[in-house]
Amino acid sequence: MTEETPGFDDQQPDVPSGATSDDAEPKAAAPGTPGTPEKGAAAPAGDTDRTAGLTAQLDQVRTALGERTADLQRLQAEYQNYRRRVERDRVTVKEIATASLLSELLPVLDDIGRAREHDELVGGFKSVAESLETVAAKLGLQQFGKEGEPFDPTIHEALMHSYAPDVTETTCVAILQPGYRLGERTIRPARVAVAEPQPGAQPVKADAAEGAEAAEAAKGTDADDRESGGPDEG
Numbered sequence: 001m002t003e004e005t006p007g008f009d010d011q012q013p014d015v016p017s018g019a020t021s022d023d024a025e026p027k028a029a030a031p032g033t034p035g036t037p038e039k040g041a042a043a044p045a046g047d048t049d050r051t052a053g054l055t056a057q058l059d060q061v062r063t064a065l066g067e068r069t070a071d072l073q074r075l076q077a078e079y080q081n082y083r084r085r086v087e088r089d090r091v092t093v094k095e096i097a098t099a100s101l102l103s104e105l106l107p108v109l110d111d112i113g114r115a116r117e118h119d120e121l122v123g124g125f126k127s128v129a130e131s132l133e134t135v136a137a138k139l140g141l142q143q144f145g146k147e148g149e150p151f152d153p154t155i156h157e158a159l160m161h162s163y164a165p166d167v168t169e170t171t172c173v174a175i176l177q178p179g180y181r182l183g184e185r186t187i188r189p190a191r192v193a194v195a196e197p198q199p200g201a202q203p204v205k206a207d208a209a210e211g212a213e214a215a216e217a218a219k220g221t222d223a224d225d226r227e228s229g230g231p232d233e234g
Contacts, residue, residue, distance in 0.1 A: 145178045145190030160193035
């Protein structure tokens with residue numbers, strides 16, 4: 001009597017009665033089934049709307065970024081202008097304060113100048129005076145005004161007026177009080193005596209030239225007379 005060993009028989013899946021093996025395999029979804037996109041079909045309308053919305057948001061962000069950048073550039077330019085204005089004002093205030101201080105020292109400098117002209121600047125007073133003049137020069141104080149220079153009403157103040165035949169234009173013939181400037185700022189104009197050309201007088205240079213020509217002509221005449229033995233006698 002033969003015994004069958006369990007487990008060696010081919011195991012077949014249970015197939016319902018009346019069904020074939022082809023019916024047991026899942027079938028592929030037929031084209032056109034809802035939920036399955038067809039090949040070559042257009043994107044859904046929802047995705048298009050979303051893309052348009054993102055593009056609009058990106059444009060808005062770019063516009064806002066451009067506006068903020070322009071605001072930043074404008075603020076930077078205003079800050080630079082502010083710094084330059086503050087620096088210019090600081091320099092101006094410093095110059096005004098220095099000019100005010102030096103203006104108070106001008107009478108002292110005038111006294112020092114007069115003492116030097118009269119040879120009274122000696123001893124310890126001379127050292128103090130020279131130290132004061134050195135400090136004033138370091139602060140930028142400059143003296144101006146010389147005899148013989150043309151009169152300039154912007155830097156000269158005429159206290160005396162006269163006519164002179166030896167000048168061709170209005171000239172400073174005497175410096176009554178020197179002028180002082182600080183940089184381009186005139187602290188005090190030079191007080192001078194001026195002389196103008198004599199009305200109706202010929203220029204000095206022309207008179208000198210005519211005199212020289214006359215002298216040369218006279219010398220030539222004397223030389224000719226000596227060579228001919230003197231003037232002829234009647």
